[in-house]
Amino acid sequence: MSDGSGKRARTACEKLRKKAPSSIHVEFEEDGTPTGPLAANFTTYLAVLARDHIPCTIEDWRRVDVQLKEDLWTEVKDYWNIVDDTHKKKIIRRMGEDWKSWKGRLVRDFIRRPNPKNPCDVFNISEEAWAEFRRQKESDDFKRKSEKGKEAQKHNIHPHRLGSAGYKGLKSDSNEVILSSSSSSGVSSVVDSRSWRWLRARAKPTAEGFLTVPNPATNEVLQRVETKVQEASQGLFQSDRYNDILSSSIGTPEHPGRIRGHSTFATLSTVYGKVPRKKTSHAGCITQAELDAKINSALAKQAEEFNEQIRMLASKLNDAPHLQTSPQDFRPPTQMSSNPVSAQQHIQENQGPTPCKLWVLHDEGRIFVAHGKLYPSGPGVSIHNIPIPPDHVRVCIDNVIEGLAYVRVPCPVDDTEHVGQLIGTYVAWPAHLVELPDKAVTAKKSAPVKKKKPDMALIATPAVERDSIVDEATLLTMNKKSKWLYTVLMSQPPDIWDFDIPFGEEAFGIDGSICLSISDIVDLFKNDWLNVSILQIFCMVCARQCAEFGLDNFLFVDPYRCSESMVASDLSAAASYLADVMKAAQNPDSYILLPYISREHWILLAIQMSKFNVYIVNPTNQNVPGLLIYNALNIATRIFCSDKDMKSHKKLTYSRIKGPLQPGGSECGYYVMRTMWDIITIHGQSGPTLPNSIGPETYPEQDIEEMKDRVVEFICENI
Numbered sequence: 001m002s003d004g005s006g007k008r009a010r011t012a013c014e015k016l017r018k019k020a021p022s023s024i025h026v027e028f029e030e031d032g033t034p035t036g037p038l039a040a041n042f043t044t045y046l047a048v049l050a051r052d053h054i055p056c057t058i059e060d061w062r063r064v065d066v067q068l069k070e071d072l073w074t075e076v077k078d079y080w081n082i083v084d085d086t087h088k089k090k091i092i093r094r095m096g097e098d099w100k101s102w103k104g105r106l107v108r109d110f111i112r113r114p115n116p117k118n119p120c121d122v123f124n125i126s127e128e129a130w131a132e133f134r135r136q137k138e139s140d141d142f143k144r145k146s147e148k149g150k151e152a153q154k155h156n157i158h159p160h161r162l163g164s165a166g167y168k169g170l171k172s173d174s175n176e177v178i179l180s181s182s183s184s185s186g187v188s189s190v191v192d193s194r195s196w197r198w199l200r201a202r203a204k205p206t207a208e209g210f211l212t213v214p215n216p217a218t219n220e221v222l223q224r225v226e227t228k229v230q231e232a233s234q235g236l237f238q239s240d241r242y243n244d245i246l247s248s249s250i251g252t253p254e255h256p257g258r259i260r261g262h263s264t265f266a267t268l269s270t271v272y273g274k275v276p277r278k279k280t281s282h283a284g285c286i287t288q289a290e291l292d293a294k295i296n297s298a299l300a301k302q303a304e305e306f307n308e309q310i311r312m313l314a315s316k317l318n319d320a321p322h323l324q325t326s327p328q329d330f331r332p333p334t335q336m337s338s339n340p341v342s343a344q345q346h347i348q349e350n351q352g353p354t355p356c357k358l359w360v361l362h363d364e365g366r367i368f369v370a371h372g373k374l375y376p377s378g379p380g381v382s383i384h385n386i387p388i389p390p391d392h393v394r395v396c397i398d399n400v401i402e403g404l405a406y407v408r409v410p411c412p413v414d415d416t417e418h419v420g421q422l423i424g425t426y427v428a429w430p431a432h433l434v435e436l437p438d439k440a441v442t443a444k445k446s447a448p449v450k451k452k453k454p455d456m457a458l459i460a461t462p463a464v465e466r467d468s469i470v471d472e473a474t475l476l477t478m479n480k481k482s483k484w485l486y487t488v489l490m491s492q493p494p495d496i497w498d499f500d501i502p503f504g505e506e507a508f509g510i511d512g513s514i515c516l517s518i519s520d521i522v523d524l525f526k527n528d529w530l531n532v533s534i535l536q537i538f539c540m541v542c543a544r545q546c547a548e549f550g551l552d553n554f555l556f557v558d559p560y561r562c563s564e565s566m567v568a569s570d571l572s573a574a575a576s577y578l579a580d581v582m583k584a585a586q587n588p589d590s591y592i593l594l595p596y597i598s599r600e601h602w603i604l605l606a607i608q609m610s611k612f613n614v615y616i617v618n619p620t621n622q623n624v625p626g627l628l629i630y631n632a633l634n635i636a637t638r639i640f641c642s643d644k645d646m647k648s649h650k651k652l653t654y655s656r657i658k659g660p661l662q663p664g665g666s667e668c669g670y671y672v673m674r675t676m677w678d679i680i681t682i683h684g685q686s687g688p689t690l691p692n693s694i695g696p697e698t699y700p701e702q703d704i705e706e707m708k709d710r711v712v713e714f715i716c717e718n719i
Helices: 039-053 066-079 088-112 119-123 127-137 140-153 193-200 216-233 245-250 268-272 288-318 342-349 438-442 472-477 480-490 518-525 532-549 564-569 571-583 628-643 668-681 701-718
Strands: 177-179 354-362 365-375 392-400 408-413 416-418 426-430 498-503 512-517 554-556 591-598 601-608 613-617 653-656
Touching: 039 066, 039 088, 066 088, 088 119, 088 127, 119 127, 140 472, 177 193, 193 216, 193 245, 216 245, 354 392, 354 408, 408 426, 480 518, 480 701, 498 532, 498 701, 512 518, 512 532, 518 532, 518 701, 532 554, 532 591, 532 668, 532 701, 564 571, 564 591, 564 628, 571 628, 591 628, 591 668, 601 628, 601 668, 668 701
Parallel strands: 554 591, 613 653
Antiparallel strands: 354 365, 365 392, 392 426, 408 416, 498 512, 591 601, 601 613
């Protein structure tokens, strides 16, 4: 539409202007697609609103300020009289897609093609913003991404022929039949609506008035759809949610976020409903009382059988001359110090985890119940916020002897008292009931030994194969190590979507675990924005590297416990945790490295304990005032000074260090990881003070790939 001067009228929508505000309304179908007489105006409104309020210089929709998105949604909701937030997420996502498409048209129509019009006049863009946008799109990094996108587009062998209306322009009740080259029956919307919509989007009318599919590859899909329709009518084919006629005919599964044959508003959950995820760590749909009743019932059923087994084992053990029934006369079957603090003495000489055997005392003897690892502990060390009792040590249970899962541990954890329930968990164990191997008694501190990579030939194939977690285009861009991890993940059962990776005090100063989801790993494969679990993993990689290098001047903060959302929800807990990390710094030249996420953007904070300086490295090289973490750090410093009885309380000073500049909008996590690595490996041994700038102007691709490889290797070793 033109305003008479030859320029596009950006907000021209005469149909809406003539209506009273109360009469402007849009309805939605069950899958979230707008419907009604004003549906087309609604989608146009979203596109205009996004491009008018969001600067084109922002390189990624995920970098758009969250509050700005909320303001846009409020405006949409008020203007269109939308009563609730049911479709909020889909509408905001649609605005993001329209905004991205608009930027693509700017590149196509005003940068790559000669155009006499000035985009600043057409779209009301400032000259400074246009100059910055042009600089971004003419950079070498954007050209590389563009070429990579073109290569990925070549894998789209079924391009559609839809216009701007998309799937909304297709009438699902149409009687049109799409004919294949080898059949006269064809496919209609009455037979299978989703398949018909997908094929109709790729069909072309002939001179005779028929619909045909000119693309040979798509025509093969059409023929397979015809076959599946016939099989379904005969009861030979049954659809399983979205694994229906269309998916099985195309040969590739649906991917999250979009669903073929539907509009961009539709998702898998809106079309087919949500499927409850199967997680072994949850009770499912039963209540806690029902779960307790089931556990008690199972324990009662096995009680007699278990007691008989204990009596038999104790009888066999008591036949040996060196086995006694009292703790004072306790002697292990292999070499072990006769005094009850041998395990504690071993800890004083060896800081790393040591394999051990765990025993319990029974009325009829002692029982060897589990294999585990002995970890460093001492005064003030606690497990699950409970101090370790005297003459006890910290162990982690690795595996339990068969048939002894219901043996009670000496020190129950909360309400959990059976050894089989505490596998992979840190517990306190009496020192005289921890048996160390012969060589552990006199062993000195040695370099940590890396776990061996799993033999791919030994990875079991699950009984039910899972759908591919990445598309073909991503798989082609993955290197050898990423494909190795991909193979490991694909070998997991289909109902496994996340993993718990435990960590000890050597990583973050506390005990805990990382919940690593497969979707987070897929983001790593695709070079997308990184979730907090990947940065947690990388901190553990850095902690292990420091141990190998013999560096004791670096400590790491758990990025999850000190993320923006966690600080906002419980400032005192975050400050207390930071103070504990500060107090753990033994080296006067220690640095505390904290990857911090604020509004989906990663930055790095390096705290220099000797001078109470906080160095800030932002991958965008911009100032970051007013972060919530500053309040937590200031409170933590006061707690630290008070506990150390310092005469004058220190105050932190904050300064920004220039680091490599991320080229796009989603590389911040990768740049924070690489910067941490450079600080440890390059500046870790050069002195207590960091330079004013770190690294090159921007990181080359191979530097980022190296960090990804280290994360991938660690994940493979620990899942």
